[in-house]
Amino acid sequence: MSRLATPFLTLSNEFVNFSGWMIGPPSEPLFPAADILENWDYEQDIQVNIHVDLDFTGAAAQLGIAPKNLKLGVILLAGTGAGSLPRRVDRLGAAFIDSDNHSVTLEEIIPGRTLSGQIFLCVRIVLDSPIDSGGTLSPKQRGARLWETHHHILIEDGGDSRFPIELASFSESFQARPEQYAPWLVDWNPIQLAADFSGNVRLYVNSDIEAICERFIEGDSLTLQAMVADVMTQIIEAALEVDCAAELDQYEEGSIGHQARVWMEISFRGLNIEAIRQMRSYSPGKFKALILAAADFGEDE
Template sequence: MSRIALPFLTLPNEVVNFSGWMIGPPSEPLSPASDILENWDYEQDIQVNVHVEIDFTEAADRLGINAADLKLAIVLVAGTGSGGLPRRVDRLKTAVLDINKPEVTLEATIPGRTLSGQLQLSLRIVLEAPANSGEPLSPKQRGARLWQCHKHILIEDGGDSRFPVELANFSESFKGRPEQYAPWLVDWSPTTLDADFSGNVRLYVNSSIESICTRFVEGDALTLQAMVADVMTQIIDAALDVENESDIDRYEEGSIGYQARAWMEMSFPGQNLENIRQMRSYAPGKFKALILATADFREGE
């Protein structure tokens, strides 16, 4: 026999006093959240603050539960990733309210490295107690969702094909090591293709090489092309080492593996994984040249 989900009573908006979403950098004054998160980079964490007050007398009446017995859990949740469904969801804070404690302020810090695409905030009120009590249509199970509110915030341009770039003095960071003379360095791990791209790939530009630093800061197209092509080549190389083509297809939007697949489709249109592998092995110059051409920043030339 199929199971039928029976309806239960929930909370109307008028019994929940929700002050709205407050957001901003940690240790700074917060402001009401807008639809776009501006002036932000992946190094910057985000502080989220919400205040909720519940009219427990009215809430108990609406749910058909004795006000003295009613306990409600307030849950703050954050999701991130491109598209309608978040790739990552975290429960940030939870607090239990009752008639003697009808209000709470929840505050949490979201690490910037975990974010990509958009920030999807959710505030939920669920039944904490009592279970299996009240009237026939009263919620009976702990965790039954009684009220919720959402806020979707676009991060920059959605995070597509972007990664953090940072100026660093290699003479200090890699003193006495060969890396100190490199014009740039891509920091990432090829063992984490399923990880979030924007939070796990970082390009460091050597500020101790004045000519490279100047070209980068001024947005020199050929310099940027060489840098981005290096990132693309490294990540495509790692993806090509995955044994099965079906494994490449399983990576979710916003991940390193997904970005590798997108770059391969741009650089080698119409070619399957094995054809690209063959080119890398037997025509490495052409393989790298096609990636370099895809990374061209010049427009209309």
């Protein structure tokens, strides 16, 4: 329960029966949410279930509003991102409680591709109606926050520096297009450096090329090194196009821009961005070789 510093009456815990957080893969039995979400990958969506039951008569009395007039909204929110504050917060669902319906159940899905670092779950009870009614200290505005509870869940390994890799038939995905013969393809948008790295960078390996497919499945170190280096090179080169070095420093942890900065520090130790740009322009072979060398860190990447 968070502290609500509001100039109006709010709900105390004694009138709100919250069942707790139930999570798990969609279409499978859900389990109570722990502090760490283990054995998860970015292809896996997360289903969230909550149940709220209200002592409606007691709640109405505490708010100073007649029960027959009172209508409350229950809102389920989910956020994600590294750090103490979520980078993004989405409204997953909402339902209403009134004198005829004292409880609600909300069950929603969080797309796995949107998650990074941790999951922030929140349930809020807000005023829906009446407006400008009740006593002097009664809430009077629609959406006034009356009660809230939240839970932070750390994603295993924090989701940092990781990206989804999957096998795909390029002859089906890129039929009659030149890229169908490429051994792999990095799918991402270089103009969205502020986006979550984990949900917006994906490496597809061409399952039509048997030799590459076998090396990838077997975890051949040189093959994986080349793949990771390609991802690093593309993202670093896009980051070098940013006009101001200070702008690159402002990208939040877990974003594509932040990961570019981390990879530059690993690949070009001791060099500032301008020196890296100069190397890229005048010594492109060395520029790419240093990235390729830095990519030799296997599964930790």
